[in-house]
Amino acid sequence: MKAMLTAFAVTVVIAIGADFVLEGIGFSAEAVNTGSAVRLDDTGE
Numbered sequence: 062m063k064a065m066l067t068a069f070a071v072t073v074v075i076a077i078g079a080d081f082v083l084e085g086i087g088f089s090a091e092a093v094n095t096g097s098a099v100r101l102d103d104t105g106e
Contacts, residue, residue, distance in 0.1 A: 083089065
């Protein structure tokens with residue numbers, strides 16, 4: 062039981078860490094799916 066809970070905790074830490082690292086190097090869903098015909102503005106409208 063202890064090993065399973067540790068594995069779950071490690072999985073969560075890896076997932077969150079990967080999200081931050083990939084976002085930091087510019088590999089986000091927004092950056093990957095944006096083509097030259099798509100305009101993304103930061104106005105939030």
